[in-house]
Amino acid sequence: MTTASMATDNPFVDPTSFEDGRGSLAADTLALGRSISLTLGTDALIVLDEEFEKRDRSNCCGLWPGTAANTRAIPFYNILWAELKDSELTINYASPNSKTSVRAATLKYPIEYQMVELVNLFTKRLLDRAYGESQQRKRAKVLVNPHSGKGSAEKWYFRDIEPLLKAAQITIDMAKTRHKGEAVDIAEKMDIDAFDIIASCSGDGLPHEVFNGLGKRPDAKKALSKIAVVHIPCGSGNAMSCNLNGTDSPSLATLAIIKGIPTPLDLISITQGNTRTLSFLSQSVGIVAEADLATEHLRWMGSQRFTYGFLVRLIRKALYPCDIAVKVAIDDKSSIREHYKREQKNHEPASERRGYKFLLDDDASASTGSGNDDGLPPLRYGTVNDKLPEGWELAPYDKLGNFYCGNMAYMASDANFFSPALPNDGYMDLVCINGDISRLEAMQMMFAVENNKLFDNPGVWYRKILGYRIIPKNQEDGYISIDGERVPFAPFQAEIHKGLGTVLSKTGHMYEAPGPV
Ligand SMILES: Nc1ncnc2c1ncn2[C@@H]1O[C@H](COP(=O)(O)OP(=O)(O)OP(=O)(O)O)[C@@H](O)[C@H]1O
Structure with missing residues (x-):
């Protein structure tokens, strides 16, 4: 974790930090100067930067507890994106704003041209650790119901949700719903090859419409399996987000979705x-x-x-x-x-x-009843109009x-x-x-x-x-x-129907609720 030993021919890189024992590069610590280093720790990116100390003295915020004044430990879960562009390393992360919210923040470091290869390797490793099984740069169809809850969904979308999605390089195609049932039509007609997730900034009503829109398609089974239906809580009933994102906070739910793991859901x-x-x-x-x-x-x-x-x-x-x-x-x-x-x-x-x-x-x-190969599965117990x-x-x-x-x-x-x-x-x-x-x-x-x-x-x-x-x-x-x-x-x-739908969850297999005691 230390940056004390600097290579003599390049004052900004300590090559020993990158050895993985087999002579190849293993970017664990990136030394960016005498007072700055980035280290891939066990669960967090450790950023040592003397500037933090100066900034903290002028505006103490203490957002990352348990670290020295010149050090930040940013959990990998909070890392949204990292890339080297125009000789600058940019790291976007979700910074705690309060106990129940995060907001997008950025670190930027100028990079010498000799370091480009090392920095690219470092960012790749950082993103691998930050995303694990979760897909990077998801493509999102986003629906905002301006009528949800007390009517704050639109405000929350622009203030708390969109900046995090953008900072995580998520491609966004946003539409505001104008009336009841519109989300059914949108999901029914969407190009499922162009998106990975459909995110409803709403109560539980819009995800219900989305599942039903996907279910109306001639390729319903494929659509329900390929597109993860996710919920960003902005309504009065926000159960879906509590179960899968572990929160009813719009910004924390957005972070959970950015890092969410595909999970089959019974429908x-x-x-x-x-x-x-x-x-x-x-x-x-x-x-x-x-x-x-x-x-x-x-x-x-x-x-x-x-x-x-x-x-x-x-x-x-x-x-x-x-x-x-x-x-x-x-x-x-x-x-x-x-x-x-x-x-x-x-x-x-x-x-x-x-x-x-x-x-x-x-x-x-093994079922009876309506249904076909590509649409919804047939009903094995028939309908309410059939005999029991x-x-x-x-x-x-x-x-x-x-x-x-x-x-x-x-x-x-x-x-x-x-x-x-x-x-x-x-x-x-x-x-x-x-x-x-x-x-x-x-x-x-x-x-x-x-x-x-x-x-x-x-x-x-x-x-x-x-x-x-x-x-x-x-x-x-x-x-x-x-x-x-x-x-x-x-x-x-x-x-x-076992596992007919797909959602994103934090664990990939459980709800965020305590089980039976
Ligand atoms: N622009 C709109 N105007 C009126 N209703 C809408 C609009 N857009 C969507 N809806 C409908 O509003 C209903 C409730 O939406 P949603 O679940 O998002 O919010 P909510 O406040 O949590 O609602 P509820 O209190 O019913 O749980 C849905 O049936 C949805 O189709």
Whole structure:
């Protein structure tokens, strides 16, 4: 890490720093002068620059704790780009701005012409360490919903998101959505060979539209596999980003996406009437659907409106009677816990995991129903209009308070509702809760969600399932939510397709939520 020994014939390079023991160049430390060096450390780029000390004295910011005044340790995760251009080495990185945000920053160093080869080697190694399995210079179709949340998406895009994407050399093609459904058309018609990701600066509503747009294409399977659908949180419901980026901060989510690893995501086909749509997040009938959808007029409250809507209905002890048939895969909590632990340990090695490759749902070949070779996979359990599949039985749930089926763990930033959920295990997680439990019990459940203890609550019926049919009864009208979007109050059927979609995640195989305790 030291730059003390300088080569006599070149005052700016210490050749010994570049030896890897076999006589070839291994750029670990780049000495750029008597007071400047860049070193590839274990997890970070160590920048030693006496100028830092002078700058810090005049405007102390202390953004990189634990290092000397003349040294910065910039985690490789924060390195956005590095290149040598016009005799200048430029390093772009994400600098902490506050506890919950980063902003693009740059270091620039003039380079002597004798050093060009070494510096190019150094930048290549730095970028390899900075990106690992993540694709460099992704090509992004970006959608901004100016109507999302409290209406700040556009401001956040230009202030917090775009500068980071540009600093990471991401190619951007941005469009603002003008009305509901436009993101479906954009995803349906986009040139999938020209892009790697489609990023929605929005709530969860726009990614839902994007999955459905890709699903409408004649080459749906290929499109859903090749294009990673990603979410930059700017709405009131930002579950997708919490699960995959580990944050609801727009700038931190942007950084997570820049460094994201392609991850297959299970998608769910919903048939209702004569329609077939895709769900990536959740379906709910009962209290959760109502708390979300019946509170649209309270948008000014931000995410608090869900809690408010939930509490009001809890006090009323509302019941939502339904007949339900479920195709169960795992039906007891200890086996679900085992399954989660096994999947956590036994994920495929990184080298064998799917990148942006075309991967088919193998099980689909044994299916019945609509579908073709290139579009969406056929439905193995048929549609809601068909007779019940063999082995399915409708059972009355007359005291139902909450039917909630999840494909991701967090349903909001502080609600880890489905802690055993996994992106690609081929199962949906189903929670059923009776509506006639005492108010005290219901309040305890609400707090259990925040403390990651809901799974173990004895009043929570938790199953891993492959499909279901639900038929609301004895109610004139009500709310059904698919990924937070309202659909008609009518029977529907759901089935899962293992790994049909692609997203980017931090680990490549898990959600950013604590598993079941
Ligand atoms: N310009 C627009 N005007 C009105 N609605 C739009 C516009 N662009 C997109 N939409 C629609 O707004 C809906 C909600 O969007 P989104 O999820 O991004 O925001 P949100 O604030 O989190 O919403 P929600 O509170 O419903 O979760 C989507 O159905 C989307 O199609």
